[in-house]
Amino acid sequence: MSRDQKFFDMYSLVIGILAAVSLAIYLLATKVSDLTEGVYLRDADEYKAAIVERIRPVGGVYLPGEEHAASAPTVETPAGPEPVATMMSGPQVYNTACLACHGAGIGGAPVLGDATQWAERIAQGASVLKKHALQGYSGSGSSFMPPKGGRLDLSDAEVEGAVDYMISESQ
Numbered sequence: 001m002s003r004d005q006k007f008f009d010m011y012s013l014v015i016g017i018l019a020a021v022s023l024a025i026y027l028l029a030t031k032v033s034d035l036t037e038g039v040y041l042r043d044a045d046e047y048k049a050a051i052v053e054r055i056r057p058v059g060g061v062y063l064p065g066e067e068h069a070a071s072a073p074t075v076e077t078p079a080g081p082e083p084v085a086t087m088m089s090g091p092q093v094y095n096t097a098c099l100a101c102h103g104a105g106i107g108g109a110p111v112l113g114d115a116t117q118w119a120e121r122i123a124q125g126a127s128v129l130k131k132h133a134l135q136g137y138s139g140s141g142s143s144f145m146p147p148k149g150g151r152l153d154l155s156d157a158e159v160e161g162a163v164d165y166m167i168s169e170s171q
């Protein structure tokens, strides 16, 4: 056997093996793609519908009268935040925000439960007292009731509840 012949045999063998490997890879790839994408799936209505949905134009033209319900933008309203704190009752507000001054009469504040100090004030009517408690008040000029007792984080309703409580305790 000549050297050329030997070389040729070897060469053919290598080419043959490479061809066989390529074919094997091709077959394997086809098989895998069929398994993942699915020959059957590709023909399924669902699959086709999904493609149509994916490549559908963003906008559509509708003549007057044939507006499509689906063309209206869908607005998703995010769920509102959960209220963290619930409303405090009148006595609770009084104890946390008003007691400091109204408990002992600091700075000329009318003392809770002292009917004589409160009689004239209560005579103004609950709504006036509430307004003074919410907005602040200085009747005599030398003493000053700060708006909401300085607790601006309190809701109006909470402060009003505290005023109701103070009135009921001071009559």
Ligand code: HEC
Pocket: 093, 094, 097, 098, 099, 100, 101, 102, 106, 107, 108, 109, 110, 121, 124, 128, 129, 130, 132, 133, 137, 138, 139, 140, 141, 142, 143, 144, 145, 146, 148, 149, 150, 151, 159, 162, 163, 166
């Ligand atoms: C920093 C001290 C202070 C705090 C805190 C305070 N008050 Fe007063 N409050 C006063 C003073 C002083 C007066 C008297 C003002 C005046 O008549 O000049 C007053 C008066 C009032 C009056 C009578 C107003 C009127 O028309 O006569 C009400 C009602 C009242 N306070 C409610 C409250 C409530 C409710 C709170 C708590 C949320 C509160 N106060 C917290 C000092 C305070």
